[in-house]
Amino acid sequence: MIDKKYIGTKLTPFSIVVEKQQLQSFARATGQSDPVYLDENAARAAGHRSLPVPPTYLFCLEMGSPNPQEIYELLGIDYARVLHGEQHFVYHHPVFAGAALSFAPVIADLYAKKDGALEFVVWKTRVEAEEGLHVADLKTVMVVRHEQAARPS
Numbered sequence: 001m002i003d004k005k006y007i008g009t010k011l012t013p014f015s016i017v018v019e020k021q022q023l024q025s026f027a028r029a030t031g032q033s034d035p036v037y038l039d040e041n042a043a044r045a046a047g048h049r050s051l052p053v054p055p056t057y058l059f060c061l062e063m064g065s066p067n068p069q070e071i072y073e074l075l076g077i078d079y080a081r082v083l084h085g086e087q088h089f090v091y092h093h094p095v096f097a098g099a100a101l102s103f104a105p106v107i108a109d110l111y112a113k114k115d116g117a118l119e120f121v122v123w124k125t126r127v128e129a130e131e132g133l134h135v136a137d138l139k140t141v142m143v144v145r146h147e148q149a150a151r152p153s
Contacts, residue, residue, distance in 0.1 A: 011105040020097040053095040085141030100130040
C-alpha cells in the first residue's frame, strides 16, 4: 500500500512556454478543424491575441516537467501497473501561444478500493501565467493495479 504520509507532498514545480508550433501539431493530431487553433491570423481575427490553448493541452504541458517519473519514483509505483483514471480541469483565464506558465503539482489524495487491489493517486496542479495570474487548476487520477492473492475456497 502507498503510504498516506505522501498526501500533501509538493512535487517539483516547473515552468514552460506554450510554443505555437506544438499547439498547431496538437490541434492537427486531435483532429481540430477550427482555424483559430491552426492559423494565427484566424485566431487574431476571432479576437484572440494568438493561438488559444485547447482545454486538454495543459495536461500535455504538464508531462513536460523536468522529471515526469517523479511521482512514480517517490511512491514506489511500477509504471507497468498504472492505468489512467481521470483528468479534470478548471480554467480561470484563457491561455495563448507564447505564454510562460508555471506548474505547481501536489499529491492531493491516496486511497484504495477492492480490498487494496486498486490504489488511486490524485494530484492537483495549479497553473499560473508569468504575472502570477492563476489560469487553471488540473486534477489527475491514476490507478495502480495490484495482484491479489488467491483466496481459499
